Amino acid sequence: MIPTGRFAISLAGAHADGRYKSQRRKIMHKYTILSLLIAALVILPVAPGAMAQEPSPTDVVQSYYTALGQAAADGDLTALLDLFADDAAITVPALSPNPVSGKDAIQTTIGGILTMLQGLQITVGDIAVEGEQVTVQYTISTAEMETPIPATDTFVIQAGQIQSLTIDISTEAMAAVTPAELPQTGGAALPLLPGLLVAGGAAVLALRRRFV
Incomplete structure (x- = not known):
């Protein structure tokens, strides 16, 4: 049986909201990975010098x-x-x-x-x-x-x-x-x-x- 009336509208709205949240999570996940990659590129050139030990x-x-x-x-x-x-x-x-x-x-x-x-x-x-x-x-x-x-x-x-x-x-x-x-x-x-x-x-x- 196909939902009609208010129930059909509410169900469609719930599906749309779910898709929006899912897309938002994917976008945030991509931004997080990108931020980590940028941080790694910035830190890596500095790390060898920062970790270098003074002579004994x-x-x-x-x-x-x-x-x-x-x-x-x-x-x-x-x-x-x-x-x-x-x-x-x-x-x-x-x-x-x-x-x-x-x-x-x-x-x-x-x-x-x-x-x-x-x-x-x-x-x-x-x-x-x-x-x-x-x-x-x-x-x-x-x-x-x-x-x-x-x-x-x-x-x-x-x-x-x-x-x-x-x-x-x-x-x-x-x-x-x-x-x-x-x-x-x-x-x-x-x-x-x-x-x-x-x-x-x-x-x-x-x-x-x-x-x-």
């Missing part, structure tokens, strides 16, 4: 010796300085408890004498990593030295950069670099500092072998 303390120390070796070869300290924080400090306790800080001081002291200590040989021993701190034990020798002299570099690495470097070296090693040969950078103790900084980082090849 060991990686930074290895890069330090590598960059120092490159600076000694071509005189370009850019890569070396990039490894230090802007307020980084270098301390040589045997000379002074006061650190030399800032990239300008690092560039001045290291850059002025990279070619002065030719023939210096460093043999790397133990390398210890404890959190942000990396300690490198090594010995220094030259043609004039009868016995290698022990020394230690202690790095503090923060946020993927060198925050501080402490060079512990004996007075015998300091005597191997005479004040007259060093560039004048400050007071009585400071002229010796550049040579010690280079001595503390001259074992490029030996240290790289240890890290491999």
Whole structure:
């Protein structure tokens, strides 16, 4: 029996309303999928950079010796300085408890004498990593030295950069670099500092072998 009258009109209206809601759901579903695709296209190019991890303390120390070796070869300290924080400090306790800080001081002291200590040989021993701190034990020798002299570099690495470097070296090693040969950078103790900084980082090849 075919519905007539008001019932027929109501039934037709219900069918029409159902079709409208169904079409609306399909349209909203398509918009949702499209929005997700657009969001994915925007996020994906950024994600690799956002997820990239900063270098480990060991990686930074290895890069330090590598960059120092490159600076000694071509005189370009850019890569070396990039490894230090802007307020980084270098301390040589045997000379002074006061650190030399800032990239300008690092560039001045290291850059002025990279070619002065030719023939210096460093043999790397133990390398210890404890959190942000990396300690490198090594010995220094030259043609004039009868016995290698022990020394230690202690790095503090923060946020993927060198925050501080402490060079512990004996007075015998300091005597191997005479004040007259060093560039004048400050007071009585400071002229010796550049040579010690280079001595503390001259074992490029030996240290790289240890890290491999």
